[in-house]
Amino acid sequence: MRYFLLTIFLFYSVFANSQQRDGELKLLVYNVSFGGLTAGIGAIINKPKETPAHKAFFNGFYQGCFGGVLQYGGKKMVYQIAEHENYWYGWPAKLVHTAGASIVENAAFNRPFGRYWNLDLGPLRFDFTFAADENPFRVRFSALMLYDIIATSVQSSSAHVDWEKSLKLGTLAFYTDEPLYGHKKQDIVGRAYSKAFIYTRMTDNNIHKTIAHEFIHLFQYREHLVFNAWLNPLTSKASPTLKNIFQNSIYIEPPYLTPFYLIQGYHSREHYYRNFYEYEAEWFATKGYF
Numbered sequence: 001m002r003y004f005l006l007t008i009f010l011f012y013s014v015f016a017n018s019q020q021r022d023g024e025l026k027l028l029v030y031n032v033s034f035g036g037l038t039a040g041i042g043a044i045i046n047k048p049k050e051t052p053a054h055k056a057f058f059n060g061f062y063q064g065c066f067g068g069v070l071q072y073g074g075k076k077m078v079y080q081i082a083e084h085e086n087y088w089y090g091w092p093a094k095l096v097h098t099a100g101a102s103i104v105e106n107a108a109f110n111r112p113f114g115r116y117w118n119l120d121l122g123p124l125r126f127d128f129t130f131a132a133d134e135n136p137f138r139v140r141f142s143a144l145m146l147y148d149i150i151a152t153s154v155q156s157s158s159a160h161v162d163w164e165k166s167l168k169l170g171t172l173a174f175y176t177d178e179p180l181y182g183h184k185k186q187d188i189v190g191r192a193y194s195k196a197f198i199y200t201r202m203t204d205n206n207i208h209k210t211i212a213h214e215f216i217h218l219f220q221y222r223e224h225l226v227f228n229a230w231l232n233p234l235t236s237k238a239s240p241t242l243k244n245i246f247q248n249s250i251y252i253e254p255p256y257l258t259p260f261y262l263i264q265g266y267h268s269r270e271h272y273y274r275n276f277y278e279y280e281a282e283w284f285a286t287k288g289y290f
């Protein structure tokens with residue numbers, strides 16, 4: 001186990017903290033290896049006793065890398081929102097990214113390739129499976145969506161649901177006509193929660209770019225849910241009643257991205273993109289021109 005923790009540590013030191021992290025290639029490598037490593041380690045955690053660890057790892061790793069390529073591809077597509085000033089590009093980007101995230105998650109559970117797929121829509125999470133002995137279709141309520149709605153109303157008392165953008169993006173969008181403030185009262189133009197985001201119309205910034213940027217943050221959040229697979233041995237020890245609720249009604253998703261984001265830190269405007277997640281979001285929203 002310690003070797004894997006070491007691997008993760010090295011991985012973050014190289015990609016997330018690198019000072020020369022400019023370039024498309026680094027983001028590609030980051031996305032592919034994040035998928036590969038999280039799936040590989042998850043596959044060891046969830047392997048049957050008789051499977052050797054290295055076998056489980058490589059089986060998860062290559063599937064996770066493939067999923068990582070799709071996650072990267074989904075993020076690349078987000079640029080089309082800004083390029084064509086058309087929010088409908090949100091759907092294909094989301095579907096490709098979600099397919100990638102499903103493949104990574106499935107591999108991290110040490111399941112056969114492509115057996116489980118999932119998609120978030122508003123407060124609901126849809127699961128599909130090709131496993132013959134299971135219910136092919138499940139709908140669960142995402143517990144964190146409640147947080148999003150509360151956080152949005154705290155963030156801005158004048159927040160409104162933007163139905164048009166929500167429909168076009170396949171993702172819940174809020175807007176406000178007041179300024180938005182981030183960490184240390186810094187002016188911000190948008191903020192992503194876990195499955196929803198808010199933007200302000202009180203800005204000269206290009207709103208398509210702002211939304212593309214926030215959209216990438218939601219993808220980052222989604223990718224980190226793979227850690228639920230790592231906790232599987234723990235959660236499967238829950239009581240049958242709890243298990244039944246989690247498997248059929250409520251999908252629990254701790255905000256895994258938050259500690260990673262906080263480690264990267266908040267920075268003043270001129271150094272804002274020292275935070276890797278901000279850097280990645282802006283890169284994909286602007287094709288690296290910022």
Ligand SMILES: [Zn+2]
Pocket residue numbers: 213214217277278281
């Ligand atoms: Zn951001």
